[in-house]
Amino acid sequence: MVISILAVDDDHAVRISLSVMFRKWNDLELRVATSAEDALVMLREEKYMMMLCDIDMPGMDGLELLEHVRLEYPEMPVVMLTGNQDVSTPVKAFRMGAMDYLQKPMQTADVRQVVDRAMEVRERQTDVKEGIIDIDEMMSMVKVISSEKMGLDKAGASSAKFRKIIEVMNEKLINTAKRGNIHNIFLLSKAGIVIATVTTKAAVSDKDTDIMGSMFNALKEFMQDAVSDSSSDALDDIQFGDFHVRFCTGAYCDLAVIYTGNLSMKAEDTMTDSLIAFELSNTAALENWSGDMDELPAAQETLDHLFAKLDREHSNE
Numbered sequence: 469m470v471i472s473i474l475a476v477d478d479d480h481a482v483r484i485s486l487s488v489m490f491r492k493w494n495d496l497e498l499r500v501a502t503s504a505e506d507a508l509v510m511l512r513e514e515k516y517m518m519m520l521c522d523i524d525m526p527g528m529d530g531l532e533l534l535e536h537v538r539l540e541y542p543e544m545p546v547v548m549l550t551g552n553q554d555v556s557t558p559v560k561a562f563r564m565g566a567m568d569y570l571q572k573p574m575q576t577a578d579v580r581q582v583v584d585r586a587m588e589v590r591e592r593q594t595d596v597k598e599g600i601i602d603i604d605e606m607m608s609m610v611k612v613i614s615s616e617k618m619g620l621d622k623a624g625a626s627s628a629k630f631r632k633i634i635e636v637m638n639e640k641l642i643n644t645a646k647r648g649n650i651h652n653i654f655l656l657s658k659a660g661i662v663i664a665t666v667t668t669k670a671a672v673s674d675k676d677t678d679i680m681g682s683m684f685n686a687l688k689e690f691m692q693d694a695v696s697d698s699s700s701d702a703l704d705d706i707q708f709g710d711f712h713v714r715f716c717t718g719a720y721c722d723l724a725v726i727y728t729g730n731l732s733m734k735a736e737d738t739m740t741d742s743l744i745a746f747e748l749s750n751t752a753a754l755e756n757w758s759g760d761m762d763e764l765p766a767a768q769e770t771l772d773h774l775f776a777k778l779d780r781e782h783s784n785e
Contacts, residue, residue, distance in 0.1 A: 469495075470494075470495060470496065470497045471495060471496050471497065471517045471587070472497045472499060472514065472515070472516050472517060473490075473496055473497065473498050473499070473516055473517055473518055473519070473520065473583065474499050474500075474501065474507060474510060474511065474516040474518075474519045474520070475498055475499070475500045475501070475519070475520040475521075476500070476501045476502075476503070476504060476506075476507040476519065476520070476521045476522060476525075476530070476533065477500070477502070477520075477521075477522040477525070477549060478502055478503060478522065478525045478526060479522065482522065482549070482572065483500045483502070485573070485574070486498060486500070486520070486574075486579070487500070489574075489576050489579055489580075492576070493580070496583065499514070499516070503525060503526075503527060503528070504521075504525055504527065504528035504529065504530065504532065504533035504536075505527060505528060507519070507521070507533060508533070508536060511537070511540070511541065516544065517544070517545075517586065517587065517590055518544060518545040518546065518547065518567075518583065518586040518587075518590075519537065519544060519545075519546045519547070520546075520547050520549055520570075520579075521533055521534060521537075521546055521547070521548055521549060522548075522549045522550070523548050523549065523550045523552060523557065523561070524550070524551070524552060530548055530549075530550075531548075531560065531561065531564060534546055534548070534561065534564050534565065534566060535564060538564065538565040542565075543590070545567040545585075545586040545589050545590070545645065546565070546566050546567055547566065547567055547568045547569060547570060547582045547586070548561045548566045548568075548569040548570070549569070549570050549572060549574065550569060550570075550571060550572065551571070551572040556772050556773075556776070557569075558776065558779065559666060559772045559775050559776060562666075562667070562668040563666070563667070567582070567585070567586060567589065567643070567645045567646070568582050568585070568645060568646055570582065582645075585644075585645040586645065588644070588645065589644070589645045592644075637683070637708065637711075638708070638710070638711060640669070641667070641669060641711070641726050642669065642710075642711050642726070642728065643667075643668040643669040646668050648779045649727045649728045649729040649730070649731070650668075650725065650726075650727050650775060650778045650779050651667070651668050651669065651711070651726045651727060651728065652665065652666065652667045652668070652669070652724075652725070652726040653665065653666045653723065653724070653725050653726075653771050653774060653775055653778075654684065654723070654724040654725075654726075655721055655722075655723060655746075655767055655770070655771055656684060656721060656722045656723075656724060657720070657721060657722075657757065657759075658720065658721070658722070660684070661759060663721065663761065663764055663767045664764075664767035664768045664770070664771045665771065666771045666772060666774075666775045684713065684715075684722075684724045704716070704717070705731075710728055711726060711727065711728050712726070712727050712728070712731070713725070713726055714726075714727065714731055714736070714739070716736075716739045716740055716743050718743045718744065718746075718747050719747055719754075720747055720751075720754035720755070720757070721743065721746070721747060721754065723739055723742070723743050723774075725739060725778070735778050738774065738777050738778060739774065739778075742770060742773070742774045742777075745770075746766065746767070746770045749766060750764055750766065750767075
């Protein structure tokens, strides 16, 4: 079966290069649109497995088109194409629901890679998910999590409830189609309030985000309790299956970075430097912070820039 893919770009050279690439693959059929407006018409006339979409286009730009597509075709993966070097561009695209982005000029191997991952995403969408608890049940579990109540009387023991929580974290947080290894960043108060967050997975809702701070605090406390009292090892990186939660602790806040694969020493230093810079710039507000997000207007920008740095560092490895 031939799979149809839509590419949207006003640049003739880009459309030609994509057409040349797709001629190599007999299982794929590429259709092209020269504008976002044309793409909307084509989407209504035919079903596509995924869409490749330029960001900078005259008239309706790629991010506006992405917004329409996420509303009308929420299951269709969208990969953004950009020659823009602005660090906030990929973050904004991810937050709006893009599966991934490719920097122009695109390489054939990278294009094929995102296509294959989009195919995996569509296949998973057809699978029946079993054993995943809903967010309300997860919240009740988080409130009572402890080494005793979870049935863990020694480090490394297992618990059905604990495994369920980890399954939900994986389901809610990990964007399996993303090329890089940084999936989410949370800036948390010491009380577990989520001050700001960046996520590459569009399925994370506001309700999910609201309880993540409590979950991270509970998991960190739980894992620390599971370590022998005689151990002086700091438990800043916790692995659950294929993903990790890396904690960076500051005077007033914590960073929680969810990633897969490896995190370099340079990335760890970048996290530390970002947290220190944020706290130094907001010391007065943080010392007596009441929970008012308006008192920390730079929080989201801090995470946006941190994500861009970490993602770029991974791409350059």
